[in-house]
Amino acid sequence: xxxxxxxxxxxxxxxxxxxxxxxxxxxxxxxxxxxxxxxxxxxxxxxxxxxxxxxxxxxxxxxxxxxxxxxxxxxxxxxxxxxxxxxxxxxxxxxxxxxxxxxxxxxxxxxxxxxxxxxxxxxxxxxxxxxxxxxxxxxxxxxxxxxxxxxxxxxxxxxxxxxxxxxxxxxxxxxxxxxxxxxxxxxxxxxxxxxxxxxxxxxxxxxxxxxxxxxxxxxxxxxxxxxxxxxxx
Amino acid sequence: xxxxxxxxxxxxxxxxxxxxxxxxxxxxxxxxxxxxxxxxxxxxxxxxxxxxxxxxxxxxxxxxxxxxxxxxxxxxxxxxxxxxxxxxxxxxxxxxxxxxxxxxxxxxxxxxxxxxxxxxxxxxxxxxxxxxxxxxxxxxxxxxxxxxxxxxxxxxxxxxxxxxxxxxxxxxxxxxxxxxxxxxxxxxxxxxxxxxxxxxxxxxxxxxxxxxxxxxxxxxxxxxxxxxxxxxx
Numbered sequence: 001x002x003x004x005x006x007x008x009x010x011x012x013x014x015x016x017x018x019x020x021x022x023x024x025x026x027x028x029x030x031x032x033x034x035x036x037x038x039x040x041x042x043x044x045x046x047x048x049x050x051x052x053x054x055x056x057x058x059x060x061x062x063x064x065x066x067x068x069x070x071x072x073x074x075x076x077x078x079x080x081x082x083x084x085x086x087x088x089x090x091x092x093x094x095x096x097x098x099x100x101x102x103x104x105x106x107x108x109x110x111x112x113x114x115x116x117x118x119x120x121x122x123x124x125x126x127x128x129x130x131x132x133x134x135x136x137x138x139x140x141x142x143x144x145x146x147x148x149x150x151x152x153x154x155x156x157x158x159x160x161x162x163x164x165x166x167x168x169x170x171x172x173x174x175x176x177x178x179x180x181x182x183x184x185x186x187x188x189x190x191x192x193x194x195x196x197x198x199x200x201x202x203x204x205x206x207x208x209x210x211x212x213x214x215x216x217x218x219x220x221x222x223x224x225x226x227x228x229x230x231x232x233x
Numbered sequence: 234x235x236x237x238x239x240x241x242x243x244x245x246x247x248x249x250x251x252x253x254x255x256x257x258x259x260x261x262x263x264x265x266x267x268x269x270x271x272x273x274x275x276x277x278x279x280x281x282x283x284x285x286x287x288x289x290x291x292x293x294x295x296x297x298x299x300x301x302x303x304x305x306x307x308x309x310x311x312x313x314x315x316x317x318x319x320x321x322x323x324x325x326x327x328x329x330x331x332x333x334x335x336x337x338x339x340x341x342x343x344x345x346x347x348x349x350x351x352x353x354x355x356x357x358x359x360x361x362x363x364x365x366x367x368x369x370x371x372x373x374x375x376x377x378x379x380x381x382x383x384x385x386x387x388x389x390x391x392x393x394x395x396x397x398x399x400x401x402x403x404x405x406x407x408x409x410x411x412x413x414x415x416x417x418x419x420x421x422x423x424x425x426x427x428x429x430x431x432x433x434x435x436x437x438x439x440x441x442x443x444x445x446x447x448x449x450x451x452x453x454x455x456x457x458x459x460x461x462x463x464x465x466x
Contacts, residue, residue: 100340103381111332114333134383134389139383147336150368151367152333156367
């Protein structure tokens with residue numbers, strides 16, 4: 001029987017590549033996605049398409065409302081920053097940081113894993129491009145895993161959980177290269193922090209900038225649909 | 234200005250005593266309660282009354298659905314065990330264990346705390362009476378706190394979170410004694426795992442048994458309302 005894994009799937013490039021890696025390693029995958037008060041539903045539509053494409057065993061979309069707590073441009077009223085260069089992006093913790101988001105996501109993944117008898121959890125965090133997010137660093141993931149194995153019946157009984165972060169030390173270009181080797185069609189994925197109602201990416205937020213640069217470095221056109229940018233003559 | 238704290242409030246005896254302790258220590262308290270697919274809404278009604286009684290600054294009731302993951306008598310279809318003696322209760326992890334429940338609860342408390350600029354979180358876990366729950370032990374709480382301070386902007390920037398567990402080493406009788414000293418009216422609290430539709434306690438589940446024993450040891454009648462037990466002559 002194939003070993004099972006929970007894969008956190010946002011519908012973005014990183015989590016999709018992570019799902020592709022887990023599937024390629026022979027795991028029977030269960031996808032877990034959150035409706036957490038995002039500005040838009042585009043991500044969820046992408047996640048559903050991607051889960052179906054990979055033929056996951058089950059895809060759970062869990063409703064949680066982080067808006068109640070505020071505190072982020074991704075869930076609140078702050079503006080998503082646009083057209084920042086690499087120096088600006090690496091300068092401190094961005095306003096798109098959602099307090100304790102990965103901790104909440106991994107906690108649900110842990111609950112789902114223990115309920116289903118699964119011990120392997122995959123998350124597509126990346127410490128290189130988003131060095132500003134504290135909950136994307138290896139020391140955080142290690143601390144979560146330690147905590148998880150003290151928190152749970154399975155952990156206490158000597159059948160521990162492992163959190164896998166196959167992208168954690170990869171640059172965006174390397175992530176895309178790995179995904180293309182695995183045959184992933186990145187047209188399915190949604191990266192933009194601020195898509196329009198048709199789901200078209202803005203091309204200007206930090207997430208779009210990093211993605212476009214990653215494709216350019218692979219000398220491949222990004223298959224995502226970008227909306228035209230208005231400009232004065 | 235008073236220092237602020239988040240207090241996890243289930244509506245039960247332990248969390249209510251914890252709220253009383255935090256308030257008595259001079260904290261400006263914010264209560265956080267979860268609607269997580271419990272068998273009954275009695276707990277939530279109690280939590281609202283208690284939050285109002287203590288005049289908390291705010292009371293957030295967060296909706297999360299743990300039923301999607303199954304795996305517990307408190308959220309699923311398993312029966313709540315009744316009439317167990319102390320030996321039976323201390324024998325292993327009970328079916329009322331909800332996978333990763335306290336981890337999910339503390340993760341939300343952490344998000345709420347960081348959003349509100351709060352650094353102190355109170356949780357009424359107890360390692361004595363419920364020795365079977367892995368996520369009620371001091372080593373788990375310590376690991377969560379370590380993880381929390383790696384997960385968050387505040388933690389990384391040197392303004393760390395502390396998780397307070399004032400009841401962790403107290404027997405139930407000692408918890409009740411402390412609460413009575415603080416003037417807590419335990420008639421407000423709901424402890425039973427299996428109340429009837431009127432909110433009356435069963436008097437027979439592990440939670441009721443421990444509570445009744447705790448009041449008896451204080452030589453005080455439990456002010457909670459218990460339903461009559463049917464029996465043959």
